[in-house]
Amino acid sequence: MMYRSKATQKLNNIAYALIIGGALGNLFDRLWHGFxxxxxxxxxxxxHFATFNLADSAICIGAALIVxxxxxxxxxxxxQA
Known part of the structure; x- marks a missing residue:
């Protein structure tokens, strides 16, 4: 779906890929380690700033790109032509 989208939606595609990738990374950790x-x-x-991981960063960057x-x-x- 993302591959066939218009070139003008590239930023949107990158944002959603970051969000999905981060969510899958956190899901993998949750299933594998239990946390x-x-x-x-x-x-x-x-x-003290919040403790986070790379997947959390990807989700936040993706959300910021959508905004x-x-x-x-x-x-x-x-x-567009």
Whole structure:
């Protein structure tokens, strides 16, 4: 489905691929280990940022791309031809 979509939907396709890939990565961890393995942990002084993994990052980046695409101008019919 993504392969046959228009070139103008490339950003959307990348975003959905990141979200699906991240979700499958977390699902694999949940099924294999019984929990999701979080490996990235940030501390700045006494402040602690959320602990996450690469799959979580992919999901967040994909969601951000979908939001970003909502702000981009839509191509006209002339540009699509």
């Amino acid at each position: 999701v393995v979080d490996m990235i942990d940030f501390y700045v002084g006494d402040w 970003l695409e909502g702000f981009l101008p839509k191509p006209t019919a002339k540009e």
